[in-house]
Amino acid sequence: MFERISLRRRLVNQLMLGLLFAGAILAAVPFFFISWYVLQKGLGALSVEFFTQTPVGPGQQGGGMANAIVGSSIMLTLASLLGIPWGMAAGIYLSEYGRGKTAQTLRFAVDLLTSVPSIVVGIFIYGVIVIHFGFSAYAGGAALAVIMIPIVARSTEEILKLTPQHIREAGLGLGLPRWRVILRIVLPGSRAALLTGVMLALARVAGETAPLLFTALGNQFFSHSLSEPTSSLPVQIYNFAKSGYPDMEAMAWGGALVLVLFVFIINLVTRALMGMRWN
Amino acid sequence: MRSSDKLFYYLLKTLAWGVVGLLAAMVLVVLWMSWEALGHFGLRFFVDASWDSWREEFGALAFIYGTLVTSFIAVLLAVPVSLAVALYLNELAPPWIARPLGFFVEMLAAIPSIVYGLWGLFVLAPFLRDHVQPLLATYLGFLPFFQGPQMGVGLLGAGVILAIMIIPTIASISREVFKSVPESLREAALGLGATRWEMLRIAVLRVALSGVMGAVVLGLGRALGETMAVTMLIGNRPQIVWSLFESGQTMASILANQYAEADSSLHLSALTAVGLALFVVSLVINSLARWIIWRMQRVV
Amino acid sequence: MELIAVKNLSAWFGEFQALKNISLVAERHEVVALIGPSGCGKSTFVRCLNRLHEEVPGGHLQGEVWLDGQNIYAPGVDPVNVRRGVGMVFQKPNPFPGMSIFENVSVGLRLAGISKRAVLAEKVEQALRQAVLWDEVKDVLKRPGTSLSGGQQQRLCIARALAVEPPVILMDEPTSALDPISTAKIEELIQELKERVTVVIVTHNMQQAARISDRTAFFLLGELVEYGKTDQVFTQPQDERTERYITGRFG
Structure with a gap:
């Protein structure tokens, strides 16, 4: 009754399953290589000076990336001030009021905005701000905000949709107006998850380089005002990496380590938080 | 509705539609800034390969070529690996392997582009130069693609780094797509006496084919617009050559290289026109990908 | 026995x-x-x-x-x-999407290594006749299996199981x-x-x-x-x- 399947079929099966396994391993390998090199090469460059000094000229000892770290922090703050409220508002609208074809269109537009190449966002901000006011932290922050908005909007929508309908109904049943139900009941109930979404959006834009190249530009010192060119960690890494000077290249690896640690820690913490919520 | 409710509603609605407005404004601003170059060169701009800011001769063909070649290499390398990891994680791996492995692949998506660039420039490119390119030249050197100087950086290097960067995109969307394939199809295949691989082929891959296409197109979209890593690995010389070892320039990398230092308004406008082309292509590609995936999930 | x-x-x-x-x-x-x-x-x-x-x-x-x-x-x-x-028919009709009626019935045979078009055609017809579906689909064998009605799909799945002639x-x-x-x-x-x-x-x-x-x-x-x-x-x-x-x- 039981015909044995042919040797060829069994071999093809073994071969293909083996290839799938090999492919899976291959996909994870770059993660280890990149992490290893960033850690190994970056660790040597980190020092107290790295976080407190501005860059020194090529060939000189010492110096750091303090201005870039401060610049990045400033622009991330500016981006958050604009991008988080705007993105959350759009997300709340989609989740609480978004129905039918128009909402579908909105969602599609948000998704498209997410996929615009970030360098194009840089051109847009250049045309709107830089042409008139010059390179500045404002322009850099605005570019990052444009990238944050759709990310925050989508994560906010996804999170709020998890809130059970009866919670909203309970609030409405108490005679609260809808806006107070949303602000006082729905949003606070998802506080941790919303924070997670915002943190992930921040992690995502913290590494953005292309849109800052010709909006915030960059320099080698602390900027005195938000309307001046401002350095950022990713742009500084880029400039050092292509400098050709070993000292500066080492600095670039140090900057990469700081950036990667920032991004990984946010991802790990948010995963842990979400994991706790779900289990 | 109470007036406070109305106010809140319209505030949210305005900001939500503001996102659409942002997208529209982006199209208009980029179009407006490209106008001078497009008016000056017309459609010739997209089929001319000269880029000379001294003589103010601008054409985007070399960048279009660089973008196409690097994206094509990326997709070619990334698709088999992404599908393998997605199938293995979803269909074969025990949970104690699937969880950490899936995590590492997802974290690839979190690494910033500039870090890929740095690693690519100082680790990947020398590795390609010393180990991969000599092999390719020895065994496939009769093909025009694998001739010429072995420098590591170039079209091939940029393509490889892009491949690594789009693996998580293609893999994660493919995993979603595979998840939407009903379990009973897998059982039907196994019930017919299919081996595990045959089951994956007829009940998973074939059913999810169009969704996988969507994932690939989305990966392509990401590769087209990727800037920093490519800029650092492509060698930055606009030229149309057969050899993948040669330097090139992509639409994104020329912007990163020259935008802040454009010499003249025509130069700036020409650069913006390159950005416009990139923008339009990525809008089209992403719309297409989302449409494909949406349609597939409706069918199954 | x-x-x-x-x-x-x-x-x-x-x-x-x-x-x-x-x-x-x-x-x-x-x-x-x-x-x-x-x-x-x-x-x-x-x-x-x-x-x-x-x-x-x-x-x-x-x-x-x-x-x-x-x-x-x-x-x-x-x-x-x-x-x-051992053939199996499931609760919900589950023809393979993306496969025609013919392909759905022949898939088990093809897995078993039968690739001659004439043999496949004969066995497919036999299985569809046994599943009392032949008369309804003989002119539309190239259509997707999922285009049939629910009851027809289930008979298609029965034909799919019968095609490899399990006891x-x-x-x-x-x-x-x-x-x-x-x-x-x-x-x-x-x-x-x-x-x-x-x-x-x-x-x-x-x-x-x-x-x-x-x-x-x-x-x-x-x-x-x-x-x-x-x-x-x-x-x-x-x-x-x-x-x-x-x-x-x-x-």
Whole structure:
């Protein structure tokens, strides 16, 4: 009754399953290589000076990336001030009021905005701000905000949709107006998850380089005002990496380590938080 | 509705539609800034390969070529690996392997582009130069693609780094797509006496084919617009050559290289026109990908 | 010798025991109906007969299942070989999307290495005729299998299982998703199939079991409460629980 399947079929099966396994391993390998090199090469460059000094000229000892770290922090703050409220508002609208074809269109537009190449966002901000006011932290922050908005909007929508309908109904049943139900009941109930979404959006834009190249530009010192060119960690890494000077290249690896640690820690913490919520 | 409710509603609605407005404004601003170059060169701009800011001769063909070649290499390398990891994680791996492995692949998506660039420039490119390119030249050197100087950086290097960067995109969307394939199809295949691989082929891959296409197109979209890593690995010389070892320039990398230092308004406008082309292509590609995936999930 | 002989079969999902020490035999050319309230283990039981149970995460079992004189759980037996000889039809019609009607029926043959167009065409026609679907689809074999109506899709799935000519066909509530007319057609079809194969059918519908089966097994909470000739089980049940179930007092 039981015909044995042919040797060829069994071999093809073994071969293909083996290839799938090999492919899976291959996909994870770059993660280890990149992490290893960033850690190994970056660790040597980190020092107290790295976080407190501005860059020194090529060939000189010492110096750091303090201005870039401060610049990045400033622009991330500016981006958050604009991008988080705007993105959350759009997300709340989609989740609480978004129905039918128009909402579908909105969602599609948000998704498209997410996929615009970030360098194009840089051109847009250049045309709107830089042409008139010059390179500045404002322009850099605005570019990052444009990238944050759709990310925050989508994560906010996804999170709020998890809130059970009866919670909203309970609030409405108490005679609260809808806006107070949303602000006082729905949003606070998802506080941790919303924070997670915002943190992930921040992690995502913290590494953005292309849109800052010709909006915030960059320099080698602390900027005195938000309307001046401002350095950022990713742009500084880029400039050092292509400098050709070993000292500066080492600095670039140090900057990469700081950036990667920032991004990984946010991802790990948010995963842990979400994991706790779900289990 | 109470007036406070109305106010809140319209505030949210305005900001939500503001996102659409942002997208529209982006199209208009980029179009407006490209106008001078497009008016000056017309459609010739997209089929001319000269880029000379001294003589103010601008054409985007070399960048279009660089973008196409690097994206094509990326997709070619990334698709088999992404599908393998997605199938293995979803269909074969025990949970104690699937969880950490899936995590590492997802974290690839979190690494910033500039870090890929740095690693690519100082680790990947020398590795390609010393180990991969000599092999390719020895065994496939009769093909025009694998001739010429072995420098590591170039079209091939940029393509490889892009491949690594789009693996998580293609893999994660493919995993979603595979998840939407009903379990009973897998059982039907196994019930017919299919081996595990045959089951994956007829009940998973074939059913999810169009969704996988969507994932690939989305990966392509990401590769087209990727800037920093490519800029650092492509060698930055606009030229149309057969050899993948040669330097090139992509639409994104020329912007990163020259935008802040454009010499003249025509130069700036020409650069913006390159950005416009990139923008339009990525809008089209992403719309297409989302449409494909949406349609597939409706069918199954 | 019996075609199917199950000896002391117990099955689990992780910690939960879904089948408790089941023993049962069935002869050739019989229709065996498995009845019982939902969650009683009848679906799990059929999935042990073609080694699909072990595909569910956490699914494992003990005991022996002999098909045509061979223990399919003996060490060294490849489940793929077993499943070739046992067809299966599922609760919801599940033709492969993206495959035409012809491809759906021929897929098992192609897996078995038959690639000659003429042979495939002949076997596909034969299977579709046996499934009483040929006249309805003979002109549209290139259309997607999913374009058929629900009842036609289920008969297509039966044809798909029949094409490789297995001696046993398992059916897991094959009519529960269908309308009464399609159901009647499939019941009629099962009667005809008896000529060639042994059918083990899970059903939640006692009238259906009474109409189409030669033997009936009543499952309750993972135990085989009663097994015998269908007439006998329905007219003179030996166990009080069977009687209460078939008279509709619980379930």
